[in-house]
Amino acid sequence: QVLLVESGGGVVPPGRSVSLSCAGSGFTFNTYAIAWVRQAPGKGLEWLAVIGYEANEVTHFADSVKGRLTISRDKSKNTVFLQINRLTPDDTATYHCARPLGPGRFHEPFDVWGQGTKLIVSS
């Protein structure tokens, strides 16, 4: 079964950093780019970042969060990480990781989504 499972959310005070994880199973994880998408409570979807696959680990970020986000992957653990720095209450959201339709491609829609990890930024 193809699965993405996020973790690392919780309640974090403003100004701090958080690292979210996305673990994949049931497919050749390291041949796929992996993206992060968030959804604030009652709001729409916001594409945040993507990291490439195998030898092509290029990264792209949304303009709204550029400079505060780091995305990386650990091939040995089939896991992608998203670090968000200088958290504000506007970062409160459910964070999903998602997989593009095909391996080795960026310009694809997302056909596999994790259920998300909830982050609340509050003192």
Add this chain to the structure above:
Amino acid sequence: ETVMTQSPGTLYVSPGERATLSCRASQTVRSKLAWYQQRRGQAPRLLIYSSYTRATGTPARFSGDGSETEFTLTISSLQSEDFAVYFCQQYNNWPFTFGGGTKVEIK
């Protein structure tokens, strides 16, 4: 950044009726446009990609059309499970972007 604008924000439709949702891009995205369905409490589900190609498992009552900057999603005869929120997404230009969503509600 490519801004995706969806209309209407909410669409009231009776079961069995047709629903037409619109998505406009602020610059061309060629045909790299996807539609997702999101039911309450669930992750989004890919319905349509490349403007009109149904994803695996998408019922034939869902159809997509359009190119460049204007796109539509049509649900030919709404079933109870279709009442949900629908998002469009462009994946042609960096950064990829989503529309604000259209909520399809029971009339």
